[in-house]
Amino acid sequence: MMVKFTTQIEIELIELAKDKNVYLEGNILKLVNTSSDQFKQYLDVSISKDIDNRKKRLEVTKQFQDQNKELLEKQRENDELMQSLQNALSQAEKAKEDALNDLSVMQKKSQYELIGNIVQVALCVILGVGITVTGMYIYSMALDSEETTLIGSTWSNLFGILLTNSFSIIGTIMGVKYANNEDKKKL
Amino acid sequence: MIESIFLVDDEDLFHLVFEDACSLLNISLSLDAVYSTDVAETMFAEWHNDPSDRPKCAFIDLNVIGSSYDGIELIRKVNNEYGNGIIIGIISSSVDANEIERAKDAGAMFWIVKSDEVEPRLQQFHQDYQDYVDRIKPFTVYK
Numbered sequence: 001m002m003v004k005f006t007t008q009i010e011i012e013l014i015e016l017a018k019d020k021n022v023y024l025e026g027n028i029l030k031l032v033n034t035s036s037d038q039f040k041q042y043l044d045v046s047i048s049k050d051i052d053n054r055k056k057r058l059e060v061t062k063q064f065q066d067q068n069k070e071l072l073e074k075q076r077e078n079d080e081l082m083q084s085l086q087n088a089l090s091q092a093e094k095a096k097e098d099a100l101n102d103l104s105v106m107q108k109k110s111q112y113e114l115i116g117n118i119v120q121v122a123l124c125v126i127l128g129v130g131i132t133v134t135g136m137y138i139y140s141m142a143l144d145s146e147e148t149t150l151i152g153s154t155w156s157n158l159f160g161i162l163l164t165n166s167f168s169i170i171g172t173i174m175g176v177k178y179a180n181n182e183d184k185k186k187l
Numbered sequence: 188m189i190e191s192i193f194l195v196d197d198e199d200l201f202h203l204v205f206e207d208a209c210s211l212l213n214i215s216l217s218l219d220a221v222y223s224t225d226v227a228e229t230m231f232a233e234w235h236n237d238p239s240d241r242p243k244c245a246f247i248d249l250n251v252i253g254s255s256y257d258g259i260e261l262i263r264k265v266n267n268e269y270g271n272g273i274i275i276g277i278i279s280s281s282v283d284a285n286e287i288e289r290a291k292d293a294g295a296m297f298w299i300v301k302s303d304e305v306e307p308r309l310q311q312f313h314q315d316y317q318d319y320v321d322r323i324k325p326f327t328v329y330k
Contacts, residue, residue, distance in 0.1 A: 027210060030216060054210055057207055062204060065303075
């Protein structure tokens with residue numbers, strides 16, 4: 001289907017192009033028919049301008065498309081890089097956590113060893129003192145010594161003190177064990 | 188010249204490229220374009236009831252971001268549910284053989300590879316267009 005303008009409109013369009021440099025554009029130009037040579041010339045110029053404009057726009061649009069593609073590609077690379085960094089950070093945090101756990105275990109082990117040694121020495125001292133004083137008490141009783149009463153009261157006091165200390169040590173050991181169990185539960 | 192064409196593509200810039208390329212190559216005077224297969228399906232449903240405004244040829248992108256389904260599924264729906272003899276095919280940057288086969292099975296009539304220089308392929312398609320209308324052209328991939 002072709003369209004045909006009136007002579008008056010054709011003249012006005014030609015005048016408009018001359019005065020304001022404004023031309024018809026778009027696909028409608030392909031549908032306009034005329035018998036006037038002057039308007040045919042006008043249509044040729046309009047079509048030529050329209051083609052130039054479209055070519056320019058097509059070129060610019062393609063440039064934008066290419067830039068968009070590059071930006072998307074770079075964004076993808078950035079995302080991948082961020083993901084790698086996140087993974088590395090997670091691994092570093094996990095390694096740090098493991099190291100701290102190991103350190104904590106080693107510290108606790110040293111503490112237990114120290115406590116064990118202290119308990120061992122303390123028990124040896126208690127047993128040693130207990131055995132010595134008891135021996136002295138038995139010896140004095142066997143000899144019916146005058147010092148038996150004095151040694152007896154000393155043995156009694158000392159035995160009370162040793163028992164108290166023994167229970168104190170046992171209490172400390174139990175406390176440490178209880179605290180250790182609580183830590184394990186928290187972890 | 189094709190009376191009216193229809194484009195389904197999620198990319199704004201490609202709408203402009205396609206419109207200008209079609210105009211410069213004198214492929215069509217009228218172009219209608221939408222951004223999702225969902226909208227396109229609604230339009231095909233309307234054209235099924237009233238084919239007066241129906242385009243003569245439809246170019247569907249393969250992966251239409253923001254849509255419920257891809258271009259091949261739309262072609263399958265158009266052919267099976269709204270079938271009214273439209274010339275329909277895929278325009279995509281993909282050249283995946285499996286997807287091409289899928290499109291063929293769904294009833295696509297052509298596959299145009301969308302790259303920086305799409306004009307030569309469009310021109311070649313335009314030359315073959317009448318054969319598609321006459322249903323004598325087999326499924327073709329324009330690379």
